[in-house]
Amino acid sequence: MLVYGEITFTRLSDSQLSLVRVTPSGAARIARADYNSLERWRVVFESLGGYVDKNEIIHNWIGTKSFVPKALPAYLVRITGPPIVSLGPRGGTTPNHQWNVIVNANIGRVISSFTYD
DSSP, rough: TTTTEEEEEOOOHHHTTTTOOOOOOHHHHHHHHHHHSOOOOEEEEEEEEEEEEEGGHHHGGSSSOOOOOOEEEEEEEEESSSSSEOOOSSSSTTEEEEEEEETTTOOOOOEEEEEOO
């Protein structure tokens, strides 16, 4: 998703950092709870940044102005563990596959989750 330009994950300003209410360990716990908690998920990466879904960018009818949503403070949590079914073009389970979970750092809710090939 980052590679194909559908989302951006950028550096947060000081004023945006003051809005963060979720700790990194809390974000990892939220990401794991979004799935079966009995599975042996491991968090292999987590990062705090500004999340913008580029599909939400709205251009005016002549293309001279755009509405770009503000970057939302969010954690990108990458988890791995039991075989994860790919949502990509090949499908099926893949070894060493990972879920990427985006967790809102203000309110602690999962915004999006995805895998890729």
